[in-house]
Amino acid sequence: MHRALVCIIVIFSFVTIAKGQIQTREVRGVVQDSTGRPLVGVTVRLYAKSDTMMASTNEHGRFIFNKVAASDFKLTFSLIGFQLFERHYTSNVLLPITELVTVNLKEQPHELQEIAVYGVIPVVIKQDTIQYNAKAYSVRKNALLEEMIKQMPGLQVDRNGNIDAQGQRVTRVKVNGKDFFDGDVLTATRNLPAEIVENVQIIDDYGDQANITGIKNTEPEKVLNVTIKEDKNFGTFGQVTAGGGVDANDKAHSRYIGSFSANKFKGNKQVSILGSTNNTNTSLFSFGDISGAGSRDGTDLSSMIDGGDGINSASSIGMNYRDEVAKGVSVYGGYTFTKRRNQTIGTTRLTSIYQNRQINSLDEVKSLSDNIKHKLTWTVEANIDTANYLKITPTASYITNDLLSESHSAITDKRVFTDRLYKTSGTYSDPNFDIDLFYNHRFPTRGRNLSVIAKFEYYKRTRSDVANDFSTSIDSGYNNPQVGYRQFLQRVGNFSYNRSMLLGMSYMEPVTKRSYLELNYQYESNSIANARNTFDIDSVTARESLVDSLSIDYDYLFQTHQFGINYQGSLDRLKYTVGFALQPTKLDGKTPSRDVVTHINNLNFVPSARLQYAINKTSNLSLNYRGQNNQPAFTQIQPIRDVSNPQYIVVGNANLKPEFMNMVSVQYRSFNIQNGSSLFTNFSFTHIQDKVVTNRVSTPNSTIQETAFLNANGYYDLRGFYHYSAPLAGKVLTLNLNGSMDYTNNLTYINNVRNVGRNMIFSQNLQVNFQIEDLLEADLRSSYTINKIRYNIPSFMDAGANTFSLGFGGKGYLPKKWIISADFSQNFNSGYSSSISANPTLLNVYIEKSFLQNDMLAIRLQGFDLFNKNTGVRREILGNSIMDMQNNRLARYFLVSLNIRLQKFPSEI
Numbered sequence: 001m002h003r004a005l006v007c008i009i010v011i012f013s014f015v016t017i018a019k020g021q022i023q024t025r026e027v028r029g030v031v032q033d034s035t036g037r038p039l040v041g042v043t044v045r046l047y048a049k050s051d052t053m054m055a056s057t058n059e060h061g062r063f064i065f066n067k068v069a070a071s072d073f074k075l076t077f078s079l080i081g082f083q084l085f086e087r088h089y090t091s092n093v094l095l096p097i098t099e100l101v102t103v104n105l106k107e108q109p110h111e112l113q114e115i116a117v118y119g120v121i122p123v124v125i126k127q128d129t130i131q132y133n134a135k136a137y138s139v140r141k142n143a144l145l146e147e148m149i150k151q152m153p154g155l156q157v158d159r160n161g162n163i164d165a166q167g168q169r170v171t172r173v174k175v176n177g178k179d180f181f182d183g184d185v186l187t188a189t190r191n192l193p194a195e196i197v198e199n200v201q202i203i204d205d206y207g208d209q210a211n212i213t214g215i216k217n218t219e220p221e222k223v224l225n226v227t228i229k230e231d232k233n234f235g236t237f238g239q240v241t242a243g244g245g246v247d248a249n250d251k252a253h254s255r256y257i258g259s260f261s262a263n264k265f266k267g268n269k270q271v272s273i274l275g276s277t278n279n280t281n282t283s284l285f286s287f288g289d290i291s292g293a294g295s296r297d298g299t300d301l302s303s304m305i306d307g308g309d310g311i312n313s314a315s316s317i318g319m320n321y322r323d324e325v326a327k328g329v330s331v332y333g334g335y336t337f338t339k340r341r342n343q344t345i346g347t348t349r350l351t352s353i354y355q356n357r358q359i360n361s362l363d364e365v366k367s368l369s370d371n372i373k374h375k376l377t378w379t380v381e382a383n384i385d386t387a388n389y390l391k392i393t394p395t396a397s398y399i400t401n402d403l404l405s406e407s408h409s410a411i412t413d414k415r416v417f418t419d420r421l422y423k424t425s426g427t428y429s430d431p432n433f434d435i436d437l438f439y440n441h442r443f444p445t446r447g448r449n450l451s452v453i454a455k456f457e458y459y460k461r462t463r464s465d466v467a468n469d470f471s472t473s474i475d476s477g478y479n480n481p482q483v484g485y486r487q488f489l490q491r492v493g494n495f496s497y498n499r500s501m502l503l504g505m506s507y508m509e510p511v512t513k514r515s516y517l518e519l520n521y522q523y524e525s526n527s528i529a530n531a532r533n534t535f536d537i538d539s540v541t542a543r544e545s546l547v548d549s550l551s552i553d554y555d556y557l558f559q560t561h562q563f564g565i566n567y568q569g570s571l572d573r574l575k576y577t578v579g580f581a582l583q584p585t586k587l588d589g590k591t592p593s594r595d596v597v598t599h600i601n602n603l604n605f606v607p608s609a610r611l612q613y614a615i616n617k618t619s620n621l622s623l624n625y626r627g628q629n630n631q632p633a634f635t636q637i638q639p640i641r642d643v644s645n646p647q648y649i650v651v652g653n654a655n656l657k658p659e660f661m662n663m664v665s666v667q668y669r670s671f672n673i674q675n676g677s678s679l680f681t682n683f684s685f686t687h688i689q690d691k692v693v694t695n696r697v698s699t700p701n702s703t704i705q706e707t708a709f710l711n712a713n714g715y716y717d718l719r720g721f722y723h724y725s726a727p728l729a730g731k732v733l734t735l736n737l738n739g740s741m742d743y744t745n746n747l748t749y750i751n752n753v754r755n756v757g758r759n760m761i762f763s764q765n766l767q768v769n770f771q772i773e774d775l776l777e778a779d780l781r782s783s784y785t786i787n788k789i790r791y792n793i794p795s796f797m798d799a800g801a802n803t804f805s806l807g808f809g810g811k812g813y814l815p816k817k818w819i820i821s822a823d824f825s826q827n828f829n830s831g832y833s834s835s836i837s838a839n840p841t842l843l844n845v846y847i848e849k850s851f852l853q854n855d856m857l858a859i860r861l862q863g864f865d866l867f868n869k870n871t872g873v874r875r876e877i878l879g880n881s882i883m884d885m886q887n888n889r890l891a892r893y894f895l896v897s898l899n900i901r902l903q904k905f906p907s908e909i
Contacts, residue, residue, distance in 0.1 A: 027065040028386040031057050031077055031103045034201070034227040036177040037211060038062075039079060039105060048073040058446055060212075062386060077103055102328070102383060104177070106227070107131060107199060123153065123671040123678060125620055127575070127612050128204040128220070130154065130165075130669065134197045138773055140813070142855055142901055145197060145226065146189040151769070152200065153671075153678040153725035156738070161186045165202045165222050166669070166680040167721030167740060172205070174225040176233070178332050181272070181320045182377045182395075188226060191261050191274060193903065196232035201225040208391060208438040209451050213506055215518050215566050215577055216610055218626065219663075228265065235905035238262040243860075243897025248868060255280050255893045268324040270332075279313035280864075281890045309872050309887040310344030310367075328385075333378035333393075340371045346872075346887035349833040352705060353796050353880045354698050354750055359705065361411045368404040373397065391438040399430040411647070411703040418703045420471040420647065428463035447510030455502040463494040466537075467644055475701055489537040491544060492644050496530040496634070515569035518579070522562040528634055529555045534644070552640045556589035556598070558631045558658075566608070573614040581606040583629055589637065589654050596639055598654040604629055619670035630659040632692050636709045649706040657711050660689045677726035684719045691715040694879050695749035710749065714756070718743045732771060739764040748879035756792040759877055761785070770810075778810030787831075789877050799882050801831035801875045817850040829873050836884040840869040858899045868892040 031042045038061025046053040048070035055063045076086040082105040107124065122136035137151045150157050156164045163170040163185060172183035181187040204220035205211070243257040259276035276282075318336035325331055343366075350361040375397040382390045403426045411418040434457035441450045469488035474481050504522040511517050534550035537543070566579030583606050589598035606627035613621045635642075638652040665684040672678070690711040697706045723738040742761045749755065767781040788800035809823035825842045846862035870891045876883045 025068055027068045027073075027075075029063055029075075029103060030383070030386065031061045031063065031105060032177075033082070034104055034106055034177060034199070034225070036104075039082070042077055042079045042082075042105070045076045045078075046073055047076070060442060060449075062442070064386075075103075077105060079105060082107060106230075107133070121673065122676065123618070125618055125669050125671055127614070127620065127622075128206075128216075130202045132200045132202075134194070134199055138771075139194045140774075140777075140811075141195075142858075143194045144190055145192040145194050145200075148194040148197065149189060149200065151734075153736070154669075154680040154723050155202070156723075157189075161190060163189070163224065165224070166667070166723065167682050167738075168222050170202070170222045170224050172221060172223045174223060175270070176228055177225060178322055178330070179377075179379065180226075181274075181318055181334060181336065182375065183223075184336075185224070187274065187318070188224075191263070191272070192226060193237060193901075196228055196235075196237070196905075198227045198229045201227070209440075209453055209504070209506055212440050212451055213449065213508055213518060214516075214568055215506070215520075215579070219628075232905055233265050233267060235903065236262075236264045237901075237903035237905075239899060239901040241897060241899045243895050245862075245893055245895035248892040248894070253279075255895055257282060257895065257897060268322070268330065270320070270322040272320040272334075273318070274320075275315075275317040277315040279311070280893070280895065281312045282314075309346070309889060310342045311888070311890055312340065312342050314338070314340045328383035330381045331379065333376075335374075335376045337375075338371070338373045340369075342369050342371075343367070344887055346885060347836065348886075349836055349884045351833070351882045352696070352698075353791070353882070354696075355753065355793060357414055357698065359411065359413050359698065359703055361409050361703075363407045363409045365405070365407045367406075370402045371399070372401075373399045387442045387444075389438075389440045392435070393437075394435040395433070397430075397432045399432075400428070402427045409647075413703050415477040416473060416475050416701060416703055418471055418473045418647075420469070422471075422645070422647070423468045424465060426463060426465035428461055430459070430461045432459045433457070445510070447508060447516055449506075449508040451506045453502070453504040455500075457500045458497070459500075460497040461494070464491065465494075465644065466491045469646055471647075473703070477701070486646070487539065488646050489539050490547075490644065491535045491537055493533045493535075494530070496528065498526065498528050500524070500526045511567075512569075514571075515567065518564075518566040518568065520562075520564045520566070520581075522560075522564075524560045524562075526558045526631065527555075528557075530634060530638060532638075532640065550641065550643060552591060552638065554589065554591045554638050554640070556587065556634075556637065558585070558587050560585045560629060562606070564606070575612045577608070577610040579608050581608070585629060585658055587631070587658065589639075591639055591654075596654060598639075600655070600657060602658060604660055615670075618673055619668070622667045624663075624665045624667075626663055628661045628663065630661060632656040632658065632709070636692055647704055649704065651706060651708045653709045656692055656709060657690045659691055659711075662687045662689070675726065677724070679722070679724050681722045682720070686717045686719075688715045689713055691747060693747045693749065695752060696880055697751050712747045712749070712754070714745065715747050716745045728768075734769040734771075736767040736769070737765070746879070750793065750880050753793070755796070755880060757789050757877070757879070758791075759787075759789040761787050774813055776810065776812055778808070780808045782806045787875055787877070789882070791880075796880075799831075799877075801829070801884070803830075803873075804828045817855060819848040819850075821846050821848075827873075832873065832875065832884045836873060836886045838869075838871045838873045838886055840871055841867050842870055843867055854901075856901050858901075860895075860897045860899070862895045862897065863892075864890075864895065865892045 027046065031039050031044070033039055040057060040061065042057040044055045044057065044063045046065055046068065053065050055065055057063045074086060074088050076084065078084050085103060085105055087103070122133055124131040132152045134148060137148050139147045146157060146161060149155055149163060154166050170185055173180055173185050173188040174183065175188065201224070203223045203225055205223040206216040206218055206220050210216045210218065238261045241257065241259045245255045247253055247255050257278040257280050261272070261274045263272045264270070316336065316338040318334060320334035322332035323330070345366050348363040348365060350363065352359040377393070377395045379391065379393040384390060403424070406423045409420040409422065411420060434455065437454040439452045443449065467488065467490050471486050473484045502522070502524045504520065506518055506520040508516050508518045531553045532551055534547045535544040536547055560583055562581050562583045564579060564581030566577055568577045583604040585602045585604065587598065587600045590596065604627070607625070608627065609625045611623040615621060635650070636652060637654055637656050639654040640652055642650040663684065663686045665682065668679070668681045670679045690713065692709055693712045695708045695710055699706065719742050721740045725734065725736050727734050740763050744759045746757045746759055747754070748757065763783065763785040765781070765783040767779055770776070770778045783805050785803045786800065788798070790798045805825060805827045807823070807825035811819060811821040813819055823844045828839050843866045844864050845866065846860050848858055848860040851857040868891050870889045872887045872889050874885055
């Protein structure tokens with residue numbers, strides 16, 4: 001009896017303890033927006049049968065309920081400007097702590113009631129994010145994402161599919177906050193259907209650590225994030241395109257194009273497989289390789305004019321995978337393969353200006369390159385618990401390239417004329433591996449945070465080049481002109497590897513409820529080893545002999561330590577960060593074979609400041625200042641006389657100091673809800689101390705030029721950009737104005753004399769879009785660009801070149817699913833050298849017929865460059881050299897293509 005009573009007491013005690021444990025369990029979680037950034041002030045309510053509780057997220061988006069007794073409960077999340085979200089949770093086993101899945105809130109499309117024209121808010125402006133509501137931009141059925149982006153104010157899509165946001169290039173794309181095909185822009189914009197997109201966000205991304213700490217004192221990366229509609233995040237879609245045609249200029253070769261894509265989205269799980277092949281300068285899916293890209297809107301093949309030099313053929317295939325493999329653990333990444341061939345034929349006029357002479361070179365150039373690239377990227381993100389987060393991203397790539405080039409040059413001086421034939425061939429391979437790690441720990445004290453970053457990279461290049469140079473020089477300064485001959489045949493073998501490491505740590509401590517103090521440290525090491533062997537080749541026996549004076553084995557190590565402190569606070573609409581860092585740098589170099597040792601130490605003081613002022617809900621102003629240290633390039637620092645191109649000799653300088661940059665930028669962004677207009681502006685000023693500049697020396701009585709490097713002060717650059725957009729007649733007419741200005745006070749030395757070149761590039765663009773839904777889309781566009789330079793040396797001539805272009809295009813939607821389209825462009829170029837002259841008139845047309853349900857099948861007949869005038873003209877100014885280039889581009893051809901699009905979403909079943 002006593003034993004039974006004792007057992008009952010023991011059992012009752014265990015039950016009581018168990019009940020107590022259940023009553024003290026915790027429920028925790030994190031709330032983010034669709035970009036993965038934490039949301040502050042979200043109201044979180046917990047509903048259970050026995051109780052209702054409420055909490056609010058802190059500045060890190062975290063919330064906690066300390067005592068939850070129920071195993072079955074509901075959580076709701078609400079925040080002004082975001083859609084209400086709720087989720088049920090059931091647990092059979094009551095654990096002491098329940099870790100919830102991260103919640104992502106979506107923007108509220110009907111936030112403001114004063115919208116009468118649109119019915120939805122087209123643009124929402126936040127601190128570092130501009131969000132475009134896809135519902136506000138109407139595109140035709142089956143359109144791709146790129147067509148929608150073209151309508152969004154502040155965004156520009158060029159002929160190659162590159163996107164500029166507020167004057168800066170978009171470098172990465174994410175889908176639902178995660179990289180899509182390693183962030184490749186074209187792969188997303190020319191693959192994703194516009195109809196599945198909920199909104200598009202342009203984000204100034206300062207990196208993982210800055211997103212956590214809020215300290216943003218580095219150069220941001222422009223990221224485009226695409227949020228998929230919830231009902232479209234479960235489904236399958238894809239397309240297949242095949243086409244063939246004839247080339248009016250090359251009857252022996254036909255034109256072809258083919259591509260496919262297959263995508264399966266199932267919530268957090270996404271699988272995509274893409275591939276393409278073509279010889280029409282089309283880059284349907286670029287996989288990060290935009291060179292030679294054509295000018296089509298993906299498989300839509302709309303008739304924009306080709307902007308890539310040369311004739312290109314390309315093939316690519318890739319796979320992207322994303323999934324949540326465990327609670328709080330996501331993986332994403334994939335593999336891509338690209339093979340590309342480019343053939344370019346062109347004319348280059350190079351004018352090198354010296355104090356009392358000019359050296360002019362007219363080059364007829366042919367080049368051929370074959371490039372193969374493999375790339376594998378993988379990311380693992382783990383929310384270990386509410387306090388710990390880990391992200392690991394390893395990347396491996398392998399690139400091979402074969403190059404052939406031939407140039408015939410006529411080089412003239414006052415009295416010297418050189419006729420030159422220069423041929424080169426080369427091959428190189430580049431294996432590369434790097435791994436990025438990011439770890440963050442949140443302490444129980446609000447605002448106390450520790451984050452650690454690490455990056456390791458190994459890069460190796462093996463390259464072999466053969467140069468064959470034959471030239472004849474005639475010096476007419478004598479009574480009997482002096483004739484000289486030179487033959488040069490060499491093979492240069494280069495082997496180099498680069499090992500770099502970056503380690504950083506940041507600790508944040510709250511000072512007040514609205515301010516924080518950050519202490520940070522960063523160590524960076526860059527170790528480069530380079531071996532260069534130069535061999536003379538006997539033109540008769542082909543025997544090679546090593547040239548010791550042109551061969552070198554050179555190593556250098558560049559190291560920086562940075563100790564910094566930042567203070568961050570907020571006052572109502574103003575958010576500010578001020579700080580400074582001390583940055584000691586060390587550069588060590590050695591050349592054992594020549595007994596040369598380099599040792600340079602510097603100490604930089606790096607202040608930083610950032611102010612963000614929210615004027616209202618639709619406009620803000622930001623001011624940024626930062627400093628940055630740049631090491632010299634290896635070709636500038638290696639102590640060797642490089643004569644692999646004997647007409648243009650290069651001499652390195654082992655005593656170069658690192659550059660130090662001071663950068664200030666001001667940005668204003670505004671959207672007018674009442675009339676739908678928007679204005680984006682950006683101004684920046686950059687000053688570089690110890691700028692690495694060239695010293696070009698002309699050899700007397702010769703057309704040979706030699707380039708060396710040294711440090712100089714006085715360089716600065718001033719840039720400005722604006723984009724204004726406004727509807728003129730509801731949503732039928734839209735006006736887009738944008739312009740840019742770049743003024744550079746550049747430094748060079750000419751025959752050891754300091755020269756200042758003031759270079760200004762000014763551009764102004766106007767575009768008017770006309771749209772009647774399901775009937776007509778048209779646009780009228782014009783642009784003007786001027787490129788001028790003035791030198792401070794009196795004997796130097798100023799130079800300028802202008803380009804004016806006028807164009808219009810349109811699509812007409814006819815009955816019975818017919819579409820006709822035309823695109824016209826006329827360019828006027830002036831100020832270029834007499835040997836560079838092209839004012840191309842370009843016209844593209846197509847007619848298309850759609851079939852079957854949902855227009856899933858389309859057949860198109862396209863005529864490209866009907867006037868057969870496509871050519872490329874551009875100018876580059878480098879120091880005392882002005883280079884005008886005219887290269888061939890893909891011209892007139894005709895193509896018939898077939899496109900099939902398939903998709904299946906739950907709402908369509």
